Amino acid sequence: FHPGGLRVTGQIPFDSARKWSAIEVGNDSGAADSGVPDPGAPDSGVPDPGAAAGLWVFGAPEFVMHGCTHDAAGDTLAQAGDRAEDGLRTLLLAHTPSTDGIDPEEPTLPDRLQPVALVTFREQVRDDAAPAMAYFAEQGVNIRIISGDDPRTVAAVAREVGLNVTTGYDARTLPSDPDELAAVMDEHLVYGRVTPDQKLGMVRALQSRGHVVAMTGDGVNDVLAIKEADLGIAMDSAAASTKAVARLVLLDGRFSRLPGVVAEGRRVIANIERVSKLFLTKTTYAFAVGLVFAVLAWSFPFLPRQLSITDGLTIGVPAFFLALMPNTARYREGFLRRSLLFSVPSGLIVAVALIPLHIGAQQLQPGGYDTILMQSASTLTLAGIALWVLAVLARPFHWLRIAVVLSMYLGLAIVWAVPFLREFFQVTFLPEPLAWLVLTIVLIGMLLVEILKAWHTRVTAER
Template identity: 45%
Template sequence: MSTRVDERGDERPELFGLTPAEVAERVRLGQTNAVKETSSRAYRSIIRGNIFTRFNAILGALFVVVLLSGSPRDALFGMVLLANTLIGIVQEVRAKWTLDRLSLINETMARVVRGGESREIPHEQIVLGDVLELESGNQIAADGVTLFSSGLEIDESLLTGESAPVVKRPGDEVLSGSFVVSGTGFFRADKVGADAYARKLASDARRFQLVQSELRDGINVLLRGITWLMLPAGILLLSSQLKAYGTFSASVPGTAAGLVGMVPEGLVFLISVVFAVSVINLGRRNVLVQELPAVECLARVDVICLDKTGTLTDDNLTFSALEPLDEGLKDSDALSKILGAFGSDPNSKSGTLDAIARSFGAPEELEITGGVPFSSTRKWSSLCLGGAGTWVLGAPEILFESAGADESLKARVNGIAGKGVRVLLLARAGSDLEGETLPERLEPAALLLFEEHVRSDARKTLEYFTEQDVAIKVISGDNPVTVAAVARRACVPACGEPVDARALPEDTQELAAIMEERTVFGRVTPAQKEAMVASLQSRGHVVAMTGDGVNDVLALKKANIGIAMGSGSPASRAVAQLVLLDGRFETLPEVVAEGRRVIGNIERVAKLFLVKTVYATLLSIAIGLAGWAFIFLPRHLTLVGGLTIGAPAFILSFAPNKTRYRPGFIKRVLRFSIPVGVVMALAAFAAALSHIYPWIGQNESRTTATLVLVILGLWVLSALSRPWTWWKQGMIAALATGFVVILIVPWFRDFFALAPPRLTIILQTAAISAAAIALMQLTWSFAGWRRGRARRNTAP
């Protein structure tokens, strides 16, 4: 293999890579980096997930049994089940289309050498044996062996947990899932696709998921409990129906009615649909949701950690001034040539070096013979420039430790930084650097000043988070004084004195105490960002982290929710749960609002569904113990559920809802549903008792019980719909009108096996409903009194 000397004096191999014929052969053999997982659920998975569920199996079996028993009208619940399933599939397919479209925009590219030419291709098109080029910010997409390294440092912490970057030399192994923090290099892909060590890391970060959600986990706990209740209740109810009717076919409708009522069949469907619609809504705002529960999680966030660069400020960092400190350099162009060399160094990547490159051209007469590439951990880089000597460019506070700067220079730097200007120090080294250690003495040569522009949307967004009681922490690798000045310009509340992260303790609890008290932190290393997030989590906080650079990857991964900018590094986008594709910081409040809508509405509709489960379960047990015929037919409970739960729950699940997140989802749902369900069960049971009178037939008692449940269901719906709006009142009025139409139109009334509303039925219904409503109001008042007393007892 032939070699050439690159700009830094390193021997770089002349790499040819694979030929087109070799690439085609590997593609034919399936030796590519493509895997079956996509950025969203497969169609087969969506269909299977919506059809093959626990309750679909139960209701499907009951549907078949009811049909076989000769009661097709009582199988109406099967049509509702089918409609729910179809709507769920359609909405999740729409979400898949949205995710796939946005994933194409967010697609990570790799640079490969093929046929002696360098080109960019998607990660999925890498084949076995490809030669790939690496630079700072790249996430490695396959396993392989290093062919060339020029200061190449790899962070493998996402795989190994070790935070220290690993220097890679020719012959060293590189692993997929790790990322480049500094330097450049080439490696050969020896393991691709499913064979790669951490291929699952990249695919999991982009997969459409419906798991690991507090709401979903809470609902699953409730559903498991309901499933276990159904078995004994079903056996008890079937035995009572056999006793009442004598034949199995006659016992089926009553048994099915009780069991169908116990199943909250629309709840799981609604959760899936609500999440899917959230993905679609956010997709319209150019927000890529890479992990679905992120929408819900962001609504629970109470601390948001912001990386200054790229979040509070935009990407337009500009070089503004050069202040020579060496009298011999003031009137020469030597500084411009030296800075031009730093800006053109291919192995060092950062926003400040890019700004330098735009202001100073690459010098032809200066030869780079070595150096140390920039990394956010070191916060400096160096170049050996042949006869011009060795130069170091980096954070003044870091270089001052070796530069022996006087107090006036330090004061000068702090004064500039206090205006929100970023400052770098250029210093001359008296000798060549040994490894990555600064020499004992550096000679300050010049200060470089850079202007940062605060995002126009930063102030409004920060005000929103402050109003929502979300604590803001500004974390940056820059000078603490500069960070504080920028934070004040962006109107970050309670900035206070900035903290220099070099003095922070390593102990998690000590660090957490400081994080709770202070707002602005500077000179933070990538490992410290991760530790800061962990310390806040140790205090029970739900933490969001925003970032766009490779130095933010560890913290983005550690946070409860990581938010990356679309213009950020591939590594940061790969590990984040949310990607703001257009980089608009002002989109975050909309994401929070979407999450709160999801949480608030799911809690509201969960109460509706579980009220029905409670009263249906209690009625099944009570009637089973009494040995009576079940008062309802399946079509009655389908009617009650459709008018008071199904249709309004579907509408309410998409309504605006600004309710703030509160822990205790399951407790609140059960605390509401159980007493209300008990009251409704008592009311329905009271209506059922009327059939003991010889002048009241079974059909009339069923009609009375159905009327009572509809009235009470609409009353509960009105309570859960507060605050009332015109459309909510209109919805409830329309539902009530619909039931009246069913009751007075003979065809509908006969279809649902209801009796004409005689005076006896009306009076019984009014009396039972009034008593039940009064009892409900009493329980709600008592619950409110208990909550108020608890708040007073816990108040300081």
């Protein structure tokens, strides 16, 4: 301040809800000089220390000028609106030479404030923001931009990053009812003048509609929403409290990292579901085979080492590679239900296929084939259908997945083609009648798996 005995006699810190801060300036006695000219008046050419006395307010123009009815207030708000439409953040410095003091507990502004200066800032949109928004749009991720700034400014910035919006929604008119708020959130993309409590309410409203919500921010006013979100993301420049409640901190502050985060999360979750179906299928048919053959009093159709062929080629090796491959499938609720609806029936198809094999073999060869032939036929039947289950779960096909599936079929052929492996696993080539029986049962099993997959897709898509 200009020398002359003036000092700050009171202050109101900035608050993100009321959108302004203020200081009171008085003389050495602590009182403002009510007789000094307004600082907006023409300059007399002589510096007047008393011109700085009074109440100074700095904040969002419509909040600072709220309740002011003079012409200068209307003109200032119009200028501020024009700049907001151009994407500029606008703040207003206002003054009144006399004040009765502001209660720090319940601060309210007088209606005689005079505008002194408009201060504007242009947002510097990050170079990687638009590509990140485009990626999320391609992946079906819905974007909502919420800010404490003027909704017109926020809308202008949103257009710069590729969002198709004309105006922003003024959060001062948002409903307080959660259901009504959720309905508004479904219709509008951009929101301005949002308070911290409203940000929290918005997150909860979206979650109430079944959405998985990620929230990014860097300010203290974002803490509540980031903590409540399913995935809270803080920028590197964020306040310490914001980083403390976030699940993820972008250390380099680049939005371009977010598509990678989404892709990695989807890969992990989707591949876990895919691999779990393989393991649950194996668990089902292993239990069912043991139960069926025990009830029918038939000898168990495999040696432990022969089960190593089916386990390794249909589950162990392919599961390792499938778990590491890219997968862009979106997360959906009902993981366990979807897995069981496919795995239990597919496991039963594999297990039940061994019953007609043994009955048919008895018909083809009175007295039955010898043990090694029946074990070889059982191994080929189980492996043939289980490998088709693998092929179905590997869809949609990608060249890497196709390579994995074909490699497993090749591995099965190698076991029979290499004499050392045939001897080790105690398997052999089948006589023609038994080979045709195995092929017929495997083809029928593959058809049943395809029917199961079509039914599973329809049923799970309805939820």
